[in-house]
Amino acid sequence: MxxxxxxxxxxxxxxxxxxxxxxxxxxxxxxxxxxxxxxxxxADNVEGAAVHGAAPTTPNRATSGRPRKNASVDVWHAWAVSNGMDPEQADDLTKNQLIELADQLDKE
Known part of the structure; x- marks a missing residue:
């Protein structure tokens, strides 16, 4: 994503x-x-992506508060929205896609 x-x-x-x-x-x-x-x-540094320098870090992002993988999809949606995702975008994603997003954000 x-x-x-x-x-x-x-x-x-x-x-x-x-x-x-x-x-x-x-x-x-x-x-x-x-x-x-x-x-x-x-910002996700995918091969072939148009990346212009390293994106600044975001110390206020609550990655340490990410849900456990066995949390409900509703908990994952709430986490995504609390970390800046549009609520409608979060609703369009599966739990596995939200977990993948969290993994990508942790790598930043």
Whole structure:
């Protein structure tokens, strides 16, 4: 699942987008990241992704509070929303996709 982050001129993260690989939304964010305008970067470091430098770390992200893998999908949705995901995007993901997202965020 591609993750894109937007940064202002001072390097502060001001936005985050979770997209479905190959979707129109993914293509739009990939174009924004590769244009080097608007402060968008691909944050998940997938081979071939348009990554422009390392994304700053986000110390306020609650990765240490991630749910256990056997937690319900509702708990995983709540965790994703509390970490910046749009609620509608979280509802579209399966529990396994949310766990994969948590694993990717832990690697940042």
């Amino acid at each position: 591609p993750i894109y982050e937007q940064y202002d001129a001072d390097g502060n993260k001001v936005g985050r987008a979770f997209t479905v690989d190959g979707s129109d939304d993914d293509a739009r964010h990939a174009a924004l990241a590769s244009s080097e305008t608007g402060g968008w970067r691909r």
